[in-house]
Structure formats: structure tokens, C-alpha cells
Amino acid sequence: MTSLDTRPLIASHPRPSRHPAALPSAAPYRPDDFDIAIVGLGYVGLPTALAYHHAGARVLGVEISPARIEAIRAGHVDLLPSDLVRLEETEGDPMFTVTSDAALLRRANAVIVCVPTPVDHHLVPDLTILQSACADVVANAVPGQIIMLTSTSYVGCTEDLLLTPLAERGLIAGENISVAFSPERIDPGNGSIEHEFVPRVVGGATPSCELRAAAVLSRYTASVHRVDSLAAAEMTKLLENTFRAVNIALANEVADICRELGVPVTTVIDAAATKPYGFMPFLPGPGVGGHCIPCDPHYLLWQLKERRVAAPMITQAMNEIAARPARVVERAAHVLSDAGMGVAGTRVLIVGVSYKADVADLRESPALEIIEGLERRGAVVGYLDPLCPQARLSDGRIVETVRDPSGFDPALVIVHTRHHELDLTWIDERHLVLDASYRELAVPRRFTL
Ligand SMILES: NC(=O)c1ccc[n+]([C@@H]2O[C@H](COP(=O)([O-])OP(=O)(O)OC[C@H]3O[C@@H](n4cnc5c(N)ncnc54)[C@H](O)[C@@H]3O)[C@@H](O)[C@H]2O)c1
Incomplete structure (x- = not known):
């Protein structure tokens, strides 16, 4: 390199000039x-x-x-x-x-x-x-x-x-x-x-x-x-990510329905995915992050607003996705309450804070909102993520990963993102586990959203 x-x-990035620069002469390539x-x-x-x-x-x-x-x-x-x-x-x-x-x-x-x-x-x-x-x-x-x-x-x-x-x-x-x-x-x-x-x-x-x-x-x-056309290529990307957003919102809703009916959602999704046509599996989760799903459909909705065109299904999906981290906080409070504990003063550890497995990308990660939501309720919150040694919260505070999860001694562990290299063998029957990743963690006292 x-x-x-x-x-x-x-200095190499001046603001765009209002006066067009002179046309350079035909490529003097070297x-x-x-x-x-x-x-x-x-x-x-x-x-x-x-x-x-x-x-x-x-x-x-x-x-x-x-x-x-x-x-x-x-x-x-x-x-x-x-x-x-x-x-x-x-x-x-x-x-x-x-x-x-x-x-x-x-x-x-x-x-x-x-x-x-x-x-x-x-x-x-x-x-x-x-x-x-x-x-x-x-x-x-x-x-x-x-x-x-x-x-x-x-x-x-x-x-x-x-x-x-x-x-x-x-x-x-x-x-x-x-x-x-x-x-x-x-x-x-x-x-x-x-x-x-x-x-x-x-x-x-x-x-x-x-x-x-x-x-x-x-x-x-x-x-x-x-x-x-340019427009068809631009719209293709918006369709791809809107499709993902709507299906993730649906998977979340199906997960909630399955919990209500006492059916394991991942078993159902895996079974449906054996159909060789007409079904594509999407997993529920704690919300969406990164630079695509939480953002891209808003480019379409924003453009449609100018034309006074409604897109109720996409709007509903984006609302559902945005509300998901708050739902994790609610569910954490219920799990603690069922075990005779309140949120205030309780130690909660979030496992994996990046928005998806095996990346260090914290942009729009639901984990940040979950940490803040639990802290607002008085919980003592830590996180464990070897890929993200530090995380910046919305108020500007920098928080650091816990090094020794057992030493942190959480009453509740929320599994947010499961990196392949994450060691979860320290989880035992002392811990309540809220598995927001829906990855079928084999641990005692596991709850889903
Ligand atoms: N990250 C993904 O998974 C993903 C996947 C598909 C598409 N996209 C799309 O690709 C685009 C880029 O996303 P990303 O995730 O790579 O973003 P990013 O933030 O990781 O990287 C963008 C880089 O561009 C640099 N930059 C900003 N302004 C610049 C300028 N004027 N000149 C030179 N460099 C500049 C930034 O410093 C940054 O390093 C976005 O539109 C995103 O929606 C992202």
C-alpha cells in the first residue's frame, strides 16, 4: 500500500462550490x-x-x-x-x-x-x-x-x-x-x-x-x-432492504405469538424453512442495527411523503422494529419480577453489543438502547463483547466491556448478539438468561422475549 x-x-475536502469548475482537458492519463x-x-x-x-x-x-x-x-x-x-x-x-x-x-x-x-x-x-x-x-x-x-x-x-x-x-x-x-x-x-x-x-x-x-x-x-435505468437500480436496493425489514418485523411478531402459544419459534421457523419454495426464513431478535435495515426504508418513506403517498406496511414494520429494544427492557423487567426481583439496583449483563454476530459495528445497535433503557430504570448494567472494547451511549458516555463476567455477578444476562468467539460457559443456574438472540442457547433458566 x-x-x-x-x-x-x-484541506482535501472543501465545501462544494456554487461555481462550477472549468472542464478539465481530455484525460492526460499517465x-x-x-x-x-x-x-x-x-x-x-x-x-x-x-x-x-x-x-x-x-x-x-x-x-x-x-x-x-x-x-x-x-x-x-x-x-x-x-x-x-x-x-x-x-x-x-x-x-x-x-x-x-x-x-x-x-x-x-x-x-x-x-x-x-x-x-x-x-x-x-x-x-x-x-x-x-x-x-x-x-x-x-x-x-x-x-x-x-x-x-x-x-x-x-x-x-x-x-x-x-x-x-x-x-x-x-x-x-x-x-x-x-x-x-x-x-x-x-x-x-x-x-x-x-x-x-x-x-x-x-x-x-x-x-x-x-x-x-x-x-x-x-x-x-x-x-x-x-438508474432509478430501477436505486429502487432495487430499497426493495431488498425493505423486504428484510418487513420480514424481520413479521418474525418478531411470530416470535411473540409463539411465546404466547407456548411453541418454540425457532423450531417452527426451521420446519417452515424445509419448504423448497415460497418461504424464506427470517429470525426474530432484539431489534435491528447497522447501516442498512434501520435506515434504508426511511429513504423510501421520506421520498414518498413528499408525494403524499402512504406506505402503511413499511411504516408499520419500521415502527415495530424501532420499538423492539424497549420490548427487551420490558421483558427483562418481567423476567426479574417473576423471579422476585425488581430492576432498580439489579445487575444486568448484556452479552454482545454489536448489531450482528462477528462484526464490531455498533451503529444503530439495539443493545445501546437496551443498556440505556435498563439504566433509566435503575439497573446496574454492564456488557460483555470482545469485539467492542468500548461503546458510546447516546448521552456521549463511553462504557467499557466487562472482562470477567462471573466477577460482574449479574442476576440477569441478556444475550443480544452471539459472536462465534464468545465464551458463555460461565453461565450457570445462578443466572437468569433472557435470550434475545433466539439462538437456542443451551443454558439453565433461559427465557425468550
Ligand atoms: N455496511 C453494510 O453492511 C452495507 C451493506 C450494503 C450497502 N451499504 C451501503 O453502503 C454505503 C456505505 O456504507 P458503509 O457501511 O461502508 O459506511 P462506513 O461508515 O463504514 O464507511 C464510509 C466511509 O466513507 C468515508 N467518507 C465519508 N465521506 C467521505 C468523503 N467525502 N470522501 C471520502 N471518504 C468519505 C468515511 O470516513 C467512512 O470511512 C451506505 O450507503 C450503506 O447504506 C452498507
Whole structure:
């Protein structure tokens, strides 16, 4: 890996200018030009950059965060073991460059944007990061490039943030530049299917953009499915994650029904999943986290609100999902109460605080809300998570993982996320266990939500 950090990190990201920059002259490409530039080296961008590098491409990674660049250089990043090996392979390799300097994008043949698209506290899409990244990309675009957006966003986003501003600079899609949208489908922490074998969907601004984008993706991925518009590709991603959200909400509801009826929900789901068609298993849980399910459907709902279009099923699913952590707190209080204990003053240990197994990602993790909800009721709360040594709560407090769970001596253990490396052999009959992960923990005194 080489570094081109020759100027202050912050200075490489000016606010977008209202005055379009002059159109750069036709690509004066040099031999050290980059095949692919990835903007944003996070959970999506870094594995993508490594996949391209592994496929023999000369890769430029543009990353705004100095801390992230440091972490990548030091190898202290949350990646699958196979991607950590690939990261090691970039060491000292001129084919892999990481920089904060967006001006280097001018030297890339293809530019792929992978920056976050979160929602704010009111669940309204926060587009500021994406707008800023796209403004950098547009300001540094050169004729002949292909620019591909992969961040999840609303339908029409690629047109608003790339196509139109590029045209204002005289860069016309299908004529002297290519523009496409290809939703990212990576599943951090899931090593069962390699990134390269997850098919990519792509739509271009014009048929020639679509073809060129498909060729860029085919450089590292085995299968590309082309759709005939940017909007269809954008909507595909929104459908995928809305589908997940609705089905997770349904699985949660079925879990509640099963508990009421005294039927083990996982037995029922496993049995239904033997049907070879018409059923896809989703597991209930303590809520959803990460950067997709809690956020993406809100991009669709937000867009529909402007058009006064209701989407009651999606809205209901998102409400149910959002209420799930509070339900865990309620259920914890019931379990304690049935055992003759109150919440106030009782020691509760949350096991696994990241939003899913085998990743260190705490974004939107239900565990944080559960910790805060229990603390509001006076519980003494600790957590155990070897992947997340620290966690920041919504009031800014930093809390640290318990090292010795037996020493913490919890009356109640809430199993939130089960990392493969988590040792739970210390749980014995002294502990009440609320298994919010529904992973059929074989421990005494286990309760589900
Ligand atoms: N994380 C997932 O599991 C996942 C899966 C599929 C799709 N997605 C989508 O992919 C997109 C990226 O998500 P992520 O999880 O990788 O986010 P992330 O927060 O892990 O990484 C984004 C990176 O972009 C950097 N960045 C922000 N602004 C920048 C700029 N102007 N220039 C250069 N770098 C910049 C950030 O510092 C960060 O390192 C989102 O739209 C998300 O919805 C995420």
C-alpha cells in the first residue's frame, strides 16, 4: 500500500462550490493512473477496494477520515479474515494507494462512491455526507471517466447528485462521461459467501453507461445483472432492504405469538424453512442495527411523503422494529419480577453489543438502547463483547466491556448478539438468561422475549 498524504487531510475536502469548475482537458492519463478509485473506505468501500486489487486492478482509495486511514495502515480494521489477508498483501504495493486527496480522482478511469447514507434522530435521511462526496467527485471528474454510485439512497439520487451537476460542467453522460448506480450488497462478518460471488445489479444513465459500468464491475465480480435505468437500480436496493425489514418485523411478531402459544419459534421457523419454495426464513431478535435495515426504508418513506403517498406496511414494520429494544427492557423487567426481583439496583449483563454476530459495528445497535433503557430504570448494567472494547451511549458516555463476567455477578444476562468467539460457559443456574438472540442457547433458566 502506498500513501499519497501530502497535504492536510481536512484541506482535501472543501465545501462544494456554487461555481462550477472549468472542464478539465481530455484525460492526460499517465502510466501510473488508477483503474479504479473508491471514495469512502468503510465497511463497503475497503473490501471492494481489496477485491479490485486482488483482481489485479490498480486501486486508489480516497478516505476523508484520518483515523480510518491510520487504522487501515495499521491493519486495525473490522474485516473478514480473508480480507485481512488481502489488506496485508497491499503493504508496499504501488498498485494500492490510500489518500485523503480527492484531486487524485482525476487520474482514475472509474470512480466508485461508497460513503454512508444515515438517517438523523428524526429518521430523516441525512444526505450531507453523500452530497459532499459527490461534489468532490464532480469537481474532479474528467472526460472519459465512469462514475458509479453504490451508496443506498432515494430514487433519483444519482441524477440529482451526479448526472445534473456533471452536465453543468459540460460532462454529459453517454457522450463524454459515464454514470451508473450499482447497489452494494456486501454482508460484513459473513464469510460464507465471498464478495466476488454476490451478483451485482447495475443501471446506467444511458445504455452505453450501463454496459461500461457492467464491465467495471465484472472486473472483480462473477455476475452482473443489468437493469435499464438508474432509478430501477436505486429502487432495487430499497426493495431488498425493505423486504428484510418487513420480514424481520413479521418474525418478531411470530416470535411473540409463539411465546404466547407456548411453541418454540425457532423450531417452527426451521420446519417452515424445509419448504423448497415460497418461504424464506427470517429470525426474530432484539431489534435491528447497522447501516442498512434501520435506515434504508426511511429513504423510501421520506421520498414518498413528499408525494403524499402512504406506505402503511413499511411504516408499520419500521415502527415495530424501532420499538423492539424497549420490548427487551420490558421483558427483562418481567423476567426479574417473576423471579422476585425488581430492576432498580439489579445487575444486568448484556452479552454482545454489536448489531450482528462477528462484526464490531455498533451503529444503530439495539443493545445501546437496551443498556440505556435498563439504566433509566435503575439497573446496574454492564456488557460483555470482545469485539467492542468500548461503546458510546447516546448521552456521549463511553462504557467499557466487562472482562470477567462471573466477577460482574449479574442476576440477569441478556444475550443480544452471539459472536462465534464468545465464551458463555460461565453461565450457570445462578443466572437468569433472557435470550434475545433466539439462538437456542443451551443454558439453565433461559427465557425468550
Ligand atoms: N455496511 C453494510 O453492511 C452495507 C451493506 C450494503 C450497502 N451499504 C451501503 O453502503 C454505503 C456505505 O456504507 P458503509 O457501511 O461502508 O459506511 P462506513 O461508515 O463504514 O464507511 C464510509 C466511509 O466513507 C468515508 N467518507 C465519508 N465521506 C467521505 C468523503 N467525502 N470522501 C471520502 N471518504 C468519505 C468515511 O470516513 C467512512 O470511512 C451506505 O450507503 C450503506 O447504506 C452498507
